[in-house]
Amino acid sequence: MNSRSICSGCGSKRPGYDRLPERRFEFIPTWGCKMFLVYSPRRVDCPECGIRVEYMPWVEGKRRLTEAYAWYLAGWAKRLSWKEVAEAFHTTWDHVFCSVERAVNWGREHQDLSGVEAIGVDEIAWKQGHCYLTLVYQIDEHNKRLLWVGEKRTVKTLLKFFRWFGKERSQALKYICSDMWRPYLKVIAKKAGKALNILDRFHIMAHLSKAIDEVRAQESRELKEKGYEPILTKTRWLHRPLLLNWFKAKKQLSSGIVDGFNTKAKLTTRKAYGFRACHAAEIALYHALGALPVPETAHKFF
Numbered sequence: 260m261n262s263r264s265i266c267s268g269c270g271s272k273r274p275g276y277d278r279l280p281e282r283r284f285e286f287i288p289t290w291g292c293k294m295f296l297v298y299s300p301r302r303v304d305c306p307e308c309g310i311r312v313e314y315m316p317w318v319e320g321k322r323r324l325t326e327a328y329a330w331y332l333a334g335w336a337k338r339l340s341w342k343e344v345a346e347a348f349h350t351t352w353d354h355v356f357c358s359v360e361r362a363v364n365w366g367r368e369h370q371d372l373s374g375v376e377a378i379g380v381d382e383i384a385w386k387q388g389h390c391y392l393t394l395v396y397q398i399d400e401h402n403k404r405l406l407w408v409g410e411k412r413t414v415k416t417l418l419k420f421f422r423w424f425g426k427e428r429s430q431a432l433k434y435i436c437s438d439m440w441r442p443y444l445k446v447i448a449k450k451a452g453k454a455l456n457i458l459d460r461f462h463i464m465a466h467l468s469k470a471i472d473e474v475r476a477q478e479s480r481e482l483k484e485k486g487y488e489p490i491l492t493k494t495r496w497l498h499r500p501l502l503l504n505w506f507k508a509k510k511q512l513s514s515g516i517v518d519g520f521n522t523k524a525k526l527t528t529r530k531a532y533g534f535r536a537c538h539a540a541e542i543a544l545y546h547a548l549g550a551l552p553v554p555e556t557a558h559k560f561f
């Protein structure tokens with residue numbers, strides 16, 4: 260290796276300065292044996308960056324796993340739980356987690372967000388209902404995937420989504436499937452005013468049956484007087500335009516897509532044992548449901 264090294268700071272060819280001690284970079288195991296690439300990285304004397312370690316195409320920064328191995332582990336983590344991947348390849352849960360995290364970060368930086376017309380807003384309970392994650396899916400006919408995960412289910416959470424998604428893209432949304440939680444409806448009306456808000460069938464039914472129960476309770480109390488009239492009127496007028504939207508868009512979109520994703524999301528968080536934080540759950544969800552792109556070079560390792 261007498262060629263000039265590349266500075267990891269600016270990517271230019273620079274004269275060598277010295278060599279660092281040997282480092283071991285873990286590669287994909289072969290026939291059950293761990294494989295390491297052993298190399299003494301050179302340092303370059305860069306007029307712009309100073310003394311820097313050379314750029315090494317097989318590894319990122321100070322990491323121990325090669326890019327190839329990280330993508331390989333991330334690929335397996337789509338089929339097995341992180342714990343199972345760690346066991347199968349005699350590595351640690353942390354290495355699997357870091358690999359998946361890298362894959363997710365790369366994928367989210369390189370994903371194409373153009374042409375999103377329909378989204379669904381959903382939530383899942385996390386840590387036995389002690390915290391919630393808000394999930395936003397793209398539910399267009401040609402592309403269904405998880406777009407965004409946020410902690411909690413507050414107005415702020417949904418605002419964060421729209422901030423991330425961008426004003427132009429939000430304005431271009433045509434359909435939004437969401438439940439009947441009123442703060443959400445307000446945010447949607449403000450940020451994506453052109454979209455048709457479609458309430459999902461499950462929540463409509465839940466609300467209707469609740470309304471019916473209330474009516475029945477009231478009926479028994481006030482049978483002789485006004486009966487259920489006030490509540491029915493309220494229900495009918497508050498939700499009617501949105502219910503009509505659901506019927507209008509029914510032929511093109513089905514809230515069943517969101518329900519299907521919800522089942523998968525719950526399965527993902529349940530399957531991924533050892534989650535210590537919401538962050539890990541978010542990474543797992545993006546990895547499983549985000550349909551994220553992978554670099555060309557990673558394909559050959561799967």
Ligand SMILES: [Zn+2]
Binds near residue numbers: 268
């Ligand atoms: Zn440089």
